[in-house]
Structures are given as C-alpha cells and as structure tokens.
Amino acid sequence: MRFSQLLIPTLKEDPSEAEVISHKLLLRAGYIRKLSSGSYTYLPLGLAAIRKVEKIVREEMNAAGAQEILMPMVQPADLWQESGRWQVYGKELLRVKDRHNRDFCLGPTHEEVITDLARKNIHSYKQLPLNLYQIQTKYRDEARPRFGLMRGREFIMKDGYSFDASDQGANETYEKMKYAYHRIFSRCGLRFRAVDADSGAIGGSFSHEFMVLADTGEDTIVICKSCSYAANMEKAACRQSPPPEDIRLEEIKKIETPGKRKVQVVCDFLQITPAELVKTLVYIVNGETIAVLLRGDHEVEEVKLANILGVSDEELRLADDKEIFDATGTPSGYLGPIGLQIRTVADQEIAALRNFTVGANDKNFHLQGVNMGRDFSPTLTGDIRKVTDRDHCLLCGSELELTKGIEVGHIFKLGTKYSLAMKATFLDDQGAETPFVMGCYGIGVSRVVAAAIEQHHDKDGIKLPAAIAPVQALLLNLSPQDEEITRAAEDIYQELRSKNIEVILDDRDERPGSKFKDADLIGMPLRITVGKSFSQQGLIEIRQRADGQTFTIPLPETVATVMELIAKTEA
C-alpha cells in the first residue's frame, strides 16, 4: 500500500469537537471521521485496526469452542414483546416501522433473536452445549454519545450467547469465556482487570466486566493493592469496621443547631468529624418513602440499596425537600432515625458507631450521644454505601484503590431468564422439557481500539500495540526525486511484501519533516527510513514507535532486521 493512494487525512490541529485523547488522535491520524453525533466512518487505518481486534476475537472464540454466525440487525418487535423488553428497554432502543406499519427495532443486542433461533432448532440435550457469536454493528440510541469511539450510537460489537443443558454446564461455559476474554485482551496489549459486576436487572447469578485501566474511563472500579480482588462500584464490598470496644454509652443530649443542615456545617459547629455523624436521607421507592441512614462521610450506592430492598435501581430516587417534609414533618437537614414513622434502612457501618450525632426531627436541633439498638432500630441493615479508598479489602484486608476503567467486555450468566420468557426448551436425557441455561458475552470491538489508544499514546500520536496496529511498518522514502533512494525504498517495499509483512510505503512528495510527523501520528510499530544516510553511507534507519529505540543498519540487512523485530514483539 502506498501512502499517496491511501485515504489517510491527517490533521495538524486538534479538532474542536474532540475532548479525550483517543478521540483527538483517531481524528487527527485519519483513522475515523464523524458522520453525525455518535456515528463514525472507519477510514482505512481505523478499519484495519478494528479488523485486527476482530481477528484476535475470532481466533480465541473459535478456540474456546464458539461458532460464528451473523444475525439480522433489524429485529421484529414481537420477539421483544415476548421477552418483555419492548416495554422495559426504553429510549435506547431505536424503534422503526416498515412499509406495512409493523414495528421493528435496530438491534442493540441479540438475546431475543438468538433465543428464538435456539428454540426453533435445538430440541435435544444431545445438541448441547452450544456457543454462538457474531461480530456486528450494534445500534443504541444513546442519550449522550461522547468521546468518539468510546460511546457511540453505532459501534462494532462481538456478542456471544451460550446454551447449556444444566446450571453446572453453564458455569463451565462461563469460565471458558472468562478465560478466552483474558486471552483476547492480553493479546490486544491492554492493561485490564476483570471485575465483579452487579448482574442486577438482567438477572442471573454472576457477571464480570473487563475494564481497561485508563484515567478517562467512565466507570470507577475498586481494586485491592495486594490481592486479586477487583469489583466495580455497584458491587464492591469492603471490610466492616471492627465491633466497638467497650465504650460507655452516653445519654442523649438535644442541642440547638440553628441553620446548620449540611453535614460539614453541622460537624464544624459541633466540633466533630463527619464519621461521628449519621445522616438521614429520604428515598422514594415505588411511591413509598424510606429513610436511609449513613455515616456522614459515606455515600449511598443506589444499586446496593435497590438490591437490599428487592427492587430495581430504576424504582428508587431521592426525595425532594417537599416530599421529605410531607413524609416526616421535618425539613431536610434535621432528620434523624429516632421517632421516624417510616421504614428505615441503615448502612451496616452504623452498627460500629457509638455515641453519634443525628438530626432531632425538630427544626434547628440535633441529638448527640445516640446509639443504634438502644435508641432506634432500623427496618433493615446492610451494605448500602460506596466503598472509598479509605476502606480495606474484604478478602485480605489490604488497602483498596479506586481507579477509572473503560468497559471493553462484559460477560453474564443469564440463567433461564430468556429461555423461560420465550419458552425455549429442549428435552433432557429423561425426556423432560427443560429451559436452556444461557450466558451472554460481549466485547466492544471498536471501543477496544479507542481504549488501546487511551493507554498507548504520547504527545506525538498513537502507539498502538503491534497486535492491533493497522500495519506493522511504515516505510519512508524521504526523497522521491532521488533515484537511488527511491530504488532502495521500492526494493525494501517489494521484499517486505513478498515476505507478507504489512507495510505502507510513504511515497508522497512531501518534505521529510511532514513524513516524520505523520509517522509518529499514525503510529505504526516500526518506521523504516530511507534518506540521506542511505545515499551517503548506505544505511537504513529502523525505529520502534513504542520506545523510540533506533537501529541503523546496511540496506541488505533491513528486511531480516524488520522480521526479527516483529517476531520479538509477537513473542
């Protein structure tokens, strides 16, 4: 491939629309162009990188026993009505009508289609287990697409679905997929962690997210500094504070705190720390008003709260000031658990507190010396807060670290949610009609490319890992007018091609400076330069993009050296 004939529209300046580094570089390096908010055209380099990721995904999925298929992107509404998600899925599901006025949607995911496929074609346990996947463009009408390929409306996804005859079989398949995912992201050259995730609304028993570690990540994950524990915020647990020593329980004192409502203000006024105060939040849960007790320095994790209440997190929200007053007769800021007439959920940390401060349920008053159990009893107690970096690992007690991650993969054990809803069954070895036990496994292929750039770049441009770089080498002919140099560059080019080494020859009539700048920007692992040092000393320069290491060698050794360097990065 010749640079002069490829569409690689590089940009000198950052496009104003891009915020995060991967978005800026993908645009500047001519990998992608935007069509409209959240949808992008993949130009030759961008597509080549995506194909590399796809290739790795295919190899590992096939090796794990999965089979590739391709399902329609436009899906009939009746399947979604059958699973119940036509109503539940919300605005993200882009719905369209055909010429007969029948309802369809653009597939954001394919559980319904695959389950329909299975129920129509799999009838016996002898056909199981079955693991199918596809790599396809997905459409989700995102409320707010952002960050280029990171969160688009339209994006390329590998989605896989497994069908097992038993729960145990499904667990084994899940583990196989987990292993395959580790291999896939390792081969892509990514630093990542698999974290425990909340399987929440989807149902099913467990779920892991594969998170690429990067500051621009949209998700917060919790990882242990010394053991392997890792979880996302919704799921992360930590050690409870130790049970208190024998402390004398004080009497309750009512103290006037005029105008002091915010935790920090009350604490400053009373000369205590937020950890010695218990705040009372009010939630509306399916119309019911519920009080939530939490240490002053902690925050609610709504997914955990929803789980303990046995509802979905969409069914709860914070009450506004008027709702609080109507339900409790007290303005917000002075609420407390003592004497409250509504159901109360306490975070488990409060059990470890003694003689703490709460609102008095009386405007401008707080109570000190309060103790749970003696003075009030919550309806429910449990872990309902977000873990902080001051907490300690549930498994080993070491320090925890909060870090940002980009979700590039997510695996779920679905169980029988869809097979039951859609009556997808087979006959087991006893002749009994049994629902499939399912799992589903997603990888954001286009997002992987963006995440890789977030992790691998410098001030000059992209430094994609060799495994997913569009091509392995960029060959610079610095003087297309110079016959000798051009002949040498062409010879190297032909020889590399004959050895099946992917290479782009920069044969453009540009000055050397521009070629070097573009080379750094588009970021191929190896840069091979034929220029002045060749005409003067017969030497070729090979430079590694990743670490800047440079080799100057005689022309005849060039191709062998290139092959050596490529082999080394693959090892």
Place this chain on the structure above:
RNA sequence: CGGGGCGUAGCGCAGCCUGGUUAGCGCGCCUGCCUUGGGAGCAGGAGGUCGGAGGUUCGAAUCCUCUCGCCCCGACCA
C-alpha cells in the same frame, strides 16, 4: 431530559457587544520557482447561501423570534 457553550472556506479561529464598502487571519488545497532528516521559503490562485427560516431596519455575520446541528456537565447507560 435538565444546565452550559458553540455553529463564519477542508481544519483551527477573529469579526458580532456598539448594524454601514469587495467578510478577515493561520494551516491545508491548486500553479510555478526553490528546498529536501522533524509539519521550510517566495510569488500567484481557487474556495464562503456567515447552520436554516422568519422578523426589525434604508441596510443584518452582527439585533429579535423560531428551528436544526455539534460539544461539555448532569440524569441515563442489557
């Protein structure tokens, strides 16, 4: 969906507040000369319904109304 910002040449921007000649600048693009190891230089040139519609005015990129698009924060995100 709530809050904020921005739409002027392919890209990045100025001009708008305070209306008034042919609407500017840098980069890119085209032609020629020159130059050739880190985005050179000189000369010439092409390229704009100032996002769109309506209004105010003798006159609108500029003021007003509506509308479309894009970006950011939040909500949302199987």
